[in-house]
Amino acid sequence: MGFDGEIFTRGESGYEDARRGALWNALTPDRFPEVIVWAAGEADCLAAVRLAREKGLKLSVRSGGHSWAGNHLRDDTLLLDLSGLRGFEIDREAMRASVQPGCPGNVLDLELEKLGLFFPVGHCPGVALGGYLLQGGFGWNGRVHGPACQSVVAIDLITPEGEQLTVSEESDPDLFWAARGSGPGFFSVITRYHLRLYSRPPVIANGIATYPLDALEEVFSWAKEIGPRVPRWMELMLFTHLDQGEPEVVVTGPVLAPSEAEAREALGLLESCPAAGRAKLSMPYFPARLEDLYAGVHASYPDDHRYAVDNMWTHAPVSELLPGIRQIAETLPEAPSHMLWMNWGESPVREDMAYSVEDETYIALYAVWQDPARDQANIDWATSNMVAMAEMASGIQLADENLGRRPARFVSEEKLERLDLVRSRHDPDGLFHEWMGRPA
Ligand SMILES: Cc1cc2nc3c(=O)[nH]c(=O)nc-3n(C[C@H](O)[C@H](O)[C@H](O)COP(=O)(O)OP(=O)(O)OC[C@H]3O[C@@H](n4cnc5c(N)ncnc54)[C@H](O)[C@@H]3O)c2cc1C
Structure with missing residues (x-):
């Protein structure tokens, strides 16, 4: 199977650097993916989904690697590293941006500033939009615009079956609903977000x-x-x-x-x-x-x-x-x-x-x-x-989150039930990992 990016297999040279490098936190957990794929583009993402299935591995995804808990570092897993996918486009007239998941919020913000535009990106440099938007996203002016996931209008993703979709409220309400708030429990590979922009506060x-x-x-x-x-x-x-x-x-x-x-x-x-x-x-x-x-x-x-x-x-x-x-x-x-x-x-x-x-x-x-x-x-x-x-x-x-050490309530009971249902429909074979802990 051809990849434009790089592949690191457990036990081989370069693997441990790729594993440690997948996490910004220097406290690297003792969890070891079998394979790490550095994606060079969207075609690699699709190939990685297929490879995980072929090898009978689960799949985890890293965008910026700012998960404190190292959620994507899991055993028996193919880790798909999207940190190289950092591109974005801004449409000033339409007040829209489309961003790849590895793009840090502060990098997007520098360009928005030049155009007098704004998006509620995270408070720290380096936090990538991939994981940030999935979990909610508490950014600058977040009390005005709400969690940043509220400003997502559509998402390009690859399903566990290897289907490439653009999902929105209209096209696929269930997946779109789940992507805004399930965080590290999401069950598709997000390759691009389409965002609503705002005027920059003066x-x-x-x-x-x-x-x-x-x-x-x-x-x-x-x-x-x-x-x-x-x-x-x-x-x-x-x-x-x-x-x-x-x-x-x-x-x-x-x-x-x-x-x-x-x-x-x-x-x-x-x-x-x-x-x-x-x-x-x-x-x-x-x-x-x-x-x-x-x-x-x-x-x-x-x-x-x-x-x-x-x-x-x-x-x-x-x-x-x-x-x-x-x-x-x-x-x-x-x-x-x-x-x-x-x-x-x-x-x-x-x-x-x-x-x-x-x-x-x-x-x-x-x-x-x-x-x-x-x-x-x-x-x-x-x-x-x-x-x-x-x-x-x-x-x-x-x-x-610290769910691996202390399970706690992260969505309402009713929404957790619906998340489980949507997951069982979209990922019946359990290709994607869940959260590392869930409320009792
Ligand atoms: C220094 C620091 C400052 C922070 N400040 C803020 C803040 O101001 N506001 C805030 O809300 N949060 C903040 N966070 C938390 C941060 O937003 C989350 O950890 C978020 O997940 C980071 O996004 P990432 O892409 O870098 O994460 P990653 O670690 O790459 O991703 C986190 C998890 O999301 C899932 N995931 C990531 N990308 C994808 C994808 N493309 N497709 C499917 N699943 C994916 C995976 O399960 C992954 O383990 C901060 C974290 C750090 C370390």
Whole structure:
């Protein structure tokens, strides 16, 4: 069978580099695909589906490799690596883009910026659209546009039977429904997304304040309280991390705003924190480009590090969340490990798609380290702190999933049932892997 790309077979030269290279997280799991195919184009994708069937292997797909859990690194598998498929086209008049799955969101954004256009791409450079859009996609201005998968209008894919289709709400409502929210449990190879674009928000700015640990309760209570007053184009986020060995709370509120006056007014909210007088640092307003915001986020997610993550959605009262948050802050692993709190707010009724779990507040833990001797302790920190707060959770985001270690609710019960049904129709032989864990 001819491939234009490269093939690596387990045990042969180049295989281990291809396996490790398939994951951005340097904590590579001990799971070993039998064959890895680097696709050079769509014809290779089709050939890979056929080869997996011929060899009796399951199939997994990698786009950008930013799955924290390394979902596509599975045993007894042909791993189809699409990271080389990074092309995209933008139709300015129609406000549409078509993108290959390996294209990082920030690369698309640079071109959109030149045209005054916008798409809610992920917060970190390098996150590819392939996996990002499948799991929901929590991007810049996500509270305005909803999860990014809501802005997908059609998808080119290859089914488990090797059929090449363009699916949309009209042509194949079931597959289109499943692709928007099933994340690493999807059961076809996506080779291209067709996206709806938006006008670029005219003003981008940010503000920041940092607080000592003893202000933690005051700052989080205030953040929860002002939630309903925060404009949807402002992303109020709190972080706890170690600053020179001491835990601190960072408050930040990037805005992608309609005007400078509104941006300034919104960021003025940061100064309403009752602990404002005790801030260690306060920069209430600075203009930015999306590139600058990316650079700020990237500092907390350096390359070539080991990561363990976990997360929860919740609408629990802040008073009930605070003991858990304090415990997290007091046990933080080395910098830049952190906890993120995001005011997602009340969500509008969404269109019908597999994506179905979200809530007022998002809490996520990211352990970040380099020394392999710290692996177990840091994995435990992320997982056990979310276990401790699980009773207050309504579910998790697939973006930061840890399902292999801690199964949790990632879509509603009704949608999981429908996903199982659609899967059994489209992939009756189970060519594609499921999630690494599902709710009990
Ligand atoms: C540093 C960092 C920052 C992040 N920031 C954000 C953020 O701001 N917002 C957010 O929502 N998420 C964020 N994430 C999570 C990220 O969006 C998900 O991990 C997403 O899956 C990454 O997309 P990818 O293509 O790089 O992933 P991959 O690891 O390549 O894919 C993840 C899984 O999706 C499936 N898949 C991928 N491509 C295909 C395809 N073409 N066809 C079929 N199935 C496929 C596979 O099961 C695969 O294991 C971040 C992750 C990291 C590491």
